[in-house]
Amino acid sequence: MDNRNGKTEGARPGGGGGGGDAEGGVTGEEVRAPRRWRAEAPKTLRSPAASAASLLRRLGTHVRQFREGSGLRLGAAAPPKEGWLEQPLDPFNASDGRCFLQRYWVNDQHWTGPDGPVFLHLGGEGSLWPGSVMRGHPAALAPALGALVVGLEHRFYGLSVPAGGLEVAQLRYLSSRHALADVGAARLALSRLFNVSASSPWICFGGSYAGSLAAWARLKFPHLIFASVASSAPVRAVLDFSEYNDVVSRSLRNAAIGGSSECRAAAAAAFAEVERRLRSGAAARAELRAELGACGPLGRVEDQAELLGQLQALVGGAVQYDGQAGAPLSVRQLCGLLLADRSNCSRLGPYGGLRRAAQIVMRSLGQRCLSVSRAEMVAQLRDTAAPVSGVGDRQWLYQTCTEFGFYVTCEDPGCPFSQLPALPSQLDLCEQVFGLSASSVARAVARTNSYYGGQSPGATQVLFVNGDADPWHVLSVAQALGPSEAALLIPDASHCLDMAPERPSDPPSLRLARQKIFQQLQTWLRRAKESQVTDGI
Structure with missing residues (x-):
């Protein structure tokens, strides 16, 4: 096999992976993926599980697909190579010989050779596409720095799902610690x-x-990773993520991205109108269902909470992915819809704008309606069969229940949306789906922060990059913690915007941030060469 330019897939047929200590790393075997894993799953679910978190994740997947899916339509000289590594299912137990196949992508077009740097693009809670190593800022840096670019899909997501389904006993091997061992x-x-x-x-x-x-x-x-660039990284786990909507509310007032105090007030008025209609009897609820495109009736309180949560996620998503290619709505567009009927005194007012916003988002995501059935959502999340989509709702819910929390709430008096769904109903999903109590989730969140250090992780040679319009930046590192723990906070930038491909419309602040990222990489690579000389390499 030509290790540089040859086909990276199918080097060895199978073989058992051994166990080992995660701190030292476990060696993987490269294999050919079984045929049943070959075809990508459908990109869109027509009847997705009904939850605010699910809608936000689908928006994120939609944006990433738009950004990375065009990576192979750019006339590239050579497409990225797909490969598979055989990894131990339990890397912390040397006597457990079970393995799974983990997918990776490789772009070696700009690699200067064995001594050149390697950019390892990590996948998260979803599929990793070939565009991950062809498009976006990390890949754009490769030509200037002569880097090999590798994308590694996260275990249990995309096509890197171990055989055996998603029973709780199997999900024990899904965690950030297992992913780091990978x-x-x-x-x-x-x-x-x-x-x-x-x-x-x-x-x-x-x-x-x-x-x-x-x-x-x-x-x-x-000893294995020389440095890291962590974009929009929520390193602090939190049970009640009320700060998310604090940033959304502030961003709706931000004139630099199209917001205003009138827009924020209109959003509050729109949600107040939805709640008024929900309280106004069966006829009003039936009309609301038809106007908002809800999939089912709205008679049950828990289903009303799901509707309000999805509408809240719709507004939060406009802020979280503001200005990004592929995002259905920007803050400016959302505010335009919410304020559109002020001049003609329409009876719909801001509520009519919210209704139109919901229609736009549903159309962009390929959904025929907003699924609001709590019972249907629980049933879907309890399904332990191999996933049919790269979104991975059951897997991510498990990780929030056992590691991170991240439950977005709106119970503070200053929050402009509905107080539903409240934290107890979100925590109840962990009990209903996995049998995990609210107290166990709280303990898991505390353990995560203790293990990684929260917002003071103590890692050297890490650059944290955030946008101050991104609701997740409050859980990241927004200010430098020392000379080797640098941070960039980009004014008015949204979630992971620095990782997107460059566009002529990019604001000067984003261009400057990318320039600083490049300079930091140059500094690190210079340091690497100096250490080679010092060590006599």
């Missing part, structure tokens, strides 16, 4: 497969949850 194993295995020099610096990139993994990979494996 990173260490992949780092060692891929170094062998591509003849990467022992002196080559490996730099992790990731956005959102994968950004946290990038930072933690450097924290836990400083």
Whole structure:
């Protein structure tokens, strides 16, 4: 096999993976994926589980697909290569010989050779597409720095799902700690497969949850990962994420991105009108269902809460992905809809704008209606069959219940939306789906912060990049913690915006931030060369 330019897939047919200590990394085996894993699953679910978190994740998937899905339509000289690593299901138990196949993508077009740097783009809670190594800022940096770009899909997501379904006993092997063990194993295995020099610096990139993994990979494996760029990385776990809507509310007033105090007031009025109609009897609820495109009736309180949560996620999504290619709505567009009927005194007012916003988002996501049935959502989340979509709702719910929390609430007096769904109903999902009590979820969140250090992780050579319009930046590191824990806070920027492909419309603040990221990488790579000389390499 040509380790540089040859086909990276199918180098060895199977073979058992061994166990080992996660801190040292477990070596992986490269294999050919079974045929049943070959075809990508459908990109859109017609009847998705009804939850605000699910809608936000589908918006994120839609934006990433738009951004990365065009990576192979750019006339590239060579498409990225797909490969598979055989990884231990339980890397913390050397006597457990069970394995799964983990997918990766490789772009070696700009690699200067075995001594060149390697950019390891980590996948998060969803599929990783070939565009992950062809499009976006990490890939755009490769030509100037001569880097090999590798994208590693997260275990239990996309096509990297272990055989055996998603029973709770199987999901025990889904956690950030297991994912980090995979990173260490992949780092060692891929170094062998591509003849990467022992002196080559490996730099992790990731956005959102994968950004946290990038930072933690450097924290836990400083001997394997030389540095990391962590974009929009929520490194602090939190049970009640009320701060999310604090930022959404502030962003709706931000004139720099099209917001205003009138827009924020209109959003509050729209939600007040929805709640008024929900309280006004069966006829009013039936009319509301028809106007908002709800899939089912709205008689049950729990179904009303799901509707309000999805509408809240719709507004939050406009802020979270503001200005990004593929996003159905920007803040400016949303505010335009909410304020459109002020002049003609329409009876619909801001509520009519919210209704139109819901129609736009549903159409963009390929959904025929807003699924509001709590019972249907619980039934879907209890389904333990192999997933039919790369979104992975059951898997991500499990991770929030056992590690992170991240439950967005609106119970503070200043929140402009509905107080529903409240935190207890969100925590109750962990009980209904996995049998996990609210107290166990709270303990899990505390353990995560204790293990990784929360917003003071103590990792060196990590650059945290955030946008101050992104609701998730409040859980990340927005200010430098020291000379080796740098941070960039981009004014008016949304979630993971720095990782997107460059566009002529990019504001100067974003261009400057990308320039600083490039300069930081140059500094790190210079440091790597200096250490090679010092060590006599």
